[in-house]
Amino acid sequence: MTRADRPTELDDEALETWSALATMLEWLPAALDAQLQRDSGLTHFEYGILFALLKAPDRTLRMSTLASYSNSSLSRLSRAVSRLERKGWVERSPDPADGRYTLATLTDDGATHASEATPGHAQMVDAVVFDALTAAQAKQLRQISRRITAAIRDESGWRPQ
Amino acid sequence: MTRADRPTELDDEALETWSALATMLEWLPAALDAQLQRDSGLTHFEYGILFALLKAPDRTLRMSTLASYSNSSLSRLSRAVSRLERKGWVERSPDPADGRYTLATLTDDGATHASEATPGHAQMVDAVVFDALTAAQAKQLRQISRRITAAIRDESGWRPQ
DNA sequence: CGTAGTTACTTGCTCAGTCAAGTCAATCCT
DNA sequence: AGGATTGACTTGACTGAGCAAGTAACTACG
Numbered sequence: 366m367t368r369a370d371r372p373t374e375l376d377d378e379a380l381e382t383w384s385a386l387a388t389m390l391e392w393l394p395a396a397l398d399a400q401l402q403r404d405s406g407l408t409h410f411e412y413g414i415l416f417a418l419l420k421a422p423d424r425t426l427r428m429s430t431l432a433s434y435s436n437s438s439l440s441r442l443s444r445a446v447s448r449l450e451r452k453g454w455v456e457r458s459p460d461p462a463d464g465r466y467t468l469a470t471l472t473d474d475g476a477t478h479a480s481e482a483t484p485g486h487a488q489m490v491d492a493v494v495f496d497a498l499t500a501a502q503a504k505q506l507r508q509i510s511r512r513i514t515a516a517i518r519d520e521s522g523w524r525p526q
Numbered sequence: 527m528t529r530a531d532r533p534t535e536l537d538d539e540a541l542e543t544w545s546a547l548a549t550m551l552e553w554l555p556a557a558l559d560a561q562l563q564r565d566s567g568l569t570h571f572e573y574g575i576l577f578a579l580l581k582a583p584d585r586t587l588r589m590s591t592l593a594s595y596s597n598s599s600l601s602r603l604s605r606a607v608s609r610l611e612r613k614g615w616v617e618r619s620p621d622p623a624d625g626r627y628t629l630a631t632l633t634d635d636g637a638t639h640a641s642e643a644t645p646g647h648a649q650m651v652d653a654v655v656f657d658a659l660t661a662a663q664a665k666q667l668r669q670i671s672r673r674i675t676a677a678i679r680d681e682s683g684w685r686p687q
Numbered sequence: 688c689g690t691a692g693t694t695a696c697t698t699g700c701t702c703a704g705t706c707a708a709g710t711c712a713a714t715c716c717t
Numbered sequence: 718a719g720g721a722t723t724g725a726c727t728t729g730a731c732t733g734a735g736c737a738a739g740t741a742a743c744t745a746c747g
Contacts, residue, residue, distance in 0.1 A: 378664075378668075381668060382655075382656075382665070382667060385668045388597075388671065388675050389672075389674050390551065390555055392678050393675075394551055396678045427695090428696065429694090436549075440698085440734080440735070442696095443698085444698090447697095463695090463742080463743070464695095464743075465693095465743060466742095490544060493674055493681060494544065494677075495540055497673040497676065498670060498673055502666065502670050502673070503539075503540065504543070505663065505666045505670065506670050507542060507547070508663070509663050509666065509670075510546035510547045510549065511546050512658040512659055513655060513658050513659070514553055516654040516655070516658035517553050517554065520557065520650075589725075590724090593726095599705075599706095600727085601707095601726085602703085602705075604726065605703070605727090606703085606704095608727090609703090624713070624724095625713075625725095626712050626723095626724055628726065628727095
């Protein structure tokens, strides 16, 4: 059933909902980015890279694995890792098992920095998401997010990559 | 009450929720942008500009009004309007009532283009949001979005602009 | 064993966004 | 009236992202 088949009465309500969602969609990532930037000089994307490496065995991952973790193109990742390398937080080396792969490894400095960035970021997420919602709402939000994500995945032609 | 005071048991669930939300936060804007770009050669931001002008009296708004509607900096808006001007969809003129203001006006071409872009975009929003949710979930989503937005607004020091 | 093809990146180009510094018009304050 | 201030943009320099073309390391096939 598409929206067109539903009672027209819903449309105003839907518009309100869409407006509220669109606002949240704009501000939430901006707020999280601003906190990370202010407190740790990192974009959310860079933080994701450091965090993934921190949790990985030997603090090391292949570029391509990291790209799929962080849901980004290899190109974007390559540039981001270059920036992190320049700051001394990550190092690159060819994979001895297959020279086509590049291994990204978190340095000690990088591990320290990532560890220090984490609590503040988690606190921000708590403050703007979980503290703002009831437990039931949080649960609803999980299901809603999954449904929307699934709907996007199903949309003809378009595949997130 | 902060999250730290809640039963630890919730943490896993919260992590799941956060992960689902983060995924949605990444894919939903990307999916909407992709649809607009593919079907109308517009970014979501540019579409917002055209749509706001289309609905405005005389299809005209001051730049600063438009900036607050689209929740953007004047700088960003100025560049976007320059692009739309180059395509012949928008024109600029000084406000006769106060020369400091600049009026942005939708051209006929621009109005046509915006009108043509709207149904496809609305359909996409329906497809990935409203069709994917029950009416109750949509209602919940509206409240959840508002609460999160309010929490961001309340966060010390940070004001969206 | 050599060559064609594939995989895993990297990089040049271009574009959109931010920030800070301009410009220009109105207004305020003696 | 007239210099200082404020408001509303605009623009130049810089940064990050995407796309497409390049490169280097392996693999498959005749």
